[in-house]
Amino acid sequence: MATRTPFLRAARRHLSSSTAPTPFVSILLGKPGGGKGTISKWLMRDFGFTHLSAGDLLRQEVNARDSQLGKEARQYMDKGELVPDQLISDIILSKLNTARTVEKHSRILLDGFPRTLNQAHLLHGQQANVEVSLVANLEVPSEEIITRLSDRWIHQRSGRVYSYSFNPPKEEGKDDETGEELIRRSDDEPDKIARRLTLYDVETFPLIEYYKNKGVLQSFSGKEYPELIKTDKRSQAIYKLLAGHLESQLPPGL
Ligand code: AMP
Numbered sequence: 287m288a289t290r291t292p293f294l295r296a297a298r299r300h301l302s303s304s305t306a307p308t309p310f311v312s313i314l315l316g317k318p319g320g321g322k323g324t325i326s327k328w329l330m331r332d333f334g335f336t337h338l339s340a341g342d343l344l345r346q347e348v349n350a351r352d353s354q355l356g357k358e359a360r361q362y363m364d365k366g367e368l369v370p371d372q373l374i375s376d377i378i379l380s381k382l383n384t385a386r387t388v389e390k391h392s393r394i395l396l397d398g399f400p401r402t403l404n405q406a407h408l409l410h411g412q413q414a415n416v417e418v419s420l421v422a423n424l425e426v427p428s429e430e431i432i433t434r435l436s437d438r439w440i441h442q443r444s445g446r447v448y449s450y451s452f453n454p455p456k457e458e459g460k461d462d463e464t465g466e467e468l469i470r471r472s473d474d475e476p477d478k479i480a481r482r483l484t485l486y487d488v489e490t491f492p493l494i495e496y497y498k499n500k501g502v503l504q505s506f507s508g509k510e511y512p513e514l515i516k517t518d519k520r521s522q523a524i525y526k527l528l529a530g531h532l533e534s535q536l537p538p539g540l
Pocket residue numbers: 318319340341342344362363364366367368369370371374398399400401402405473482
């Protein structure tokens with residue numbers, strides 16, 4: 287693990303010598319299974335955000351043959367535990383660095399990172415020194431999360447998500463586009479869901495106060511859209527509010 291810090295020093299040198307305009311960096315904060323992935327896709331489509339999902343990046347490592355990082359991460363992910371802070375921070379900060387300096391993306395969305403105070407310190411601390419313009423806190427009750435995750439099926443290669451209650455595949459057990467088998471995520475079993483929700487309360491919830499104090503937190507619960515508040519439409523209700531907020535907040539021309 288100690289070998290990872292030189293990367294951060296190099297990234298920081300690179301960032302400080304870069305002339306790229308400061309991008310609008312936004313964070314999606316919320317319980318696992320609360321719709322962060324779905325909302326991220328809509329933000330990419332409607333606002334041109336570049337999406338960096340901690341969970342997706344970790345799953346890519348896990349699925350890559352011969353990835354030491356993937357092997358290490360898997361031991362934690364299969365149990366519903368968080369991977370070590372330094373491991374995920376190195377992956378995300380490396381991608382973020384490329385997105386803003388090499389690819390010059392001006393709207394960047396962090397989904398599922400940071401998830402602990404320590405990760406937030408790595409993101410905003412001296413070495414990476416990332417400024418965040420908006421932290422969108424998506425509020426979804428835990429009972430809904432349990433209902434959703436207990437019925438979540440995925441197509442592993444594409445990440446497409448299905449649910450038999452509100453977004454069923456055309457053919458049972460098969461991905462609509464490829465016809466390949468749908469699977470359950472190993473961390474969507476009931477005991478792992480419970481563990482992930484507990485970890486959220488203990489490790490991630492303190493970030494709400496942290497970002498409130500920084501003056502960048504906005505919470506969205508979607509209660510203002512009662513016609514959409516049913517479990518299956520809640521993401522749309524939250525998205526309406528978030529999209530409205532972004533329309534008024536995004537700097538013109540960025
Ligand atoms: P997600 O797809 O966001 O639900 O993440 C799936 C799993 O990846 C989590 O249960 C953790 O094991 C791991 N993970 C994702 N993001 C983080 C993070 N920021 N810190 C630590 N572990 C993470």
